[in-house]
Amino acid sequence: MQETAARNKRRVRGGVIAGLIILVLIIVGTSSFVVIQSGTVGVVSIFGAIKDAPLEKGLHFITPFITKVTKVDIKTQKVEAAPAAASRDLQMISSTIVVNYYVNDLSAPRLVSTVGLDYENKIIVPAIQEAVKAVAAQYSAEELITKRQLVSDGIKEQLKEKIGSYGLVIEIFNITNLEFSEAFNAAIEAKQTAQQAALKAQQDLNRIKIEAEQKVVNAQAQADATKAQAEAEAYAIEIIQKQLAQAEAYLEYQKIEKWDGKLPMVQGDSSPIIDMRGNTGTVTTAP
Known part of the structure; x- marks a missing residue:
């Protein structure tokens, strides 16, 4: 056992x-x-x-x-941040930034050694906030709207410099939203309303000017037409007068052609009577 x-x-x-x-x-x-x-x-x-x-x-x-x-x-990843900043004229803005990025494979050991795996929160998001603040301070609030592409390019370049040394590469950078204070939005709206009113006034002025010019052109055309008509009538009268003069001369010619050579006998106290029936004329004085 x-x-x-x-x-x-x-x-x-x-x-x-x-x-x-x-x-x-x-x-x-x-x-x-x-x-x-x-x-x-x-x-x-x-x-x-x-x-x-x-x-x-x-x-x-x-x-x-x-x-x-x-x-x-090392695949493409997306990070979204919502940094706030102040413009050059001290208007507060809030933004939404979307960045597509990836880790350079050869830089991965250095990234892990210096930062670890939480590089998005430790490096990228803070770098976005710093870049937005730095660039926004260079522009007025209105310029942040009208020069949005320049602003976007500026932020992207600064962000590339800040995270590039860690082997982080930006593929796509977008500012998807920019928001301003209610007071600034109201001021912008009032300015746009004034600009639209000024534009309408200018358009009305241009329209009135064009209409006036058209009236002048029409009046000139009417005057030219009247002048041309008067000249045509004067020319017609001149032609008629020439034709009448030619007709009168023709009638006189016809009279001469039809004359038989006999002169009328004229009697009077002392008026001579010329008889031209022979080769020599005899002049007699009427009693």
């Missing part, structure tokens, strides 16, 4: 030891390699010292227990 009990104890002890050995082997086996998925890199640290070269995607064998691999996402 005692031998049987001792044998059972040895079996149990052997089973436990075997199980522990298998467990250790499993742990060692699983700790001896790491799989890096697509879109990530592995940052290797040995006894806390980070290696400069990251692990690319694939299966990698490592030394268990002394080697640690931190996986860093």
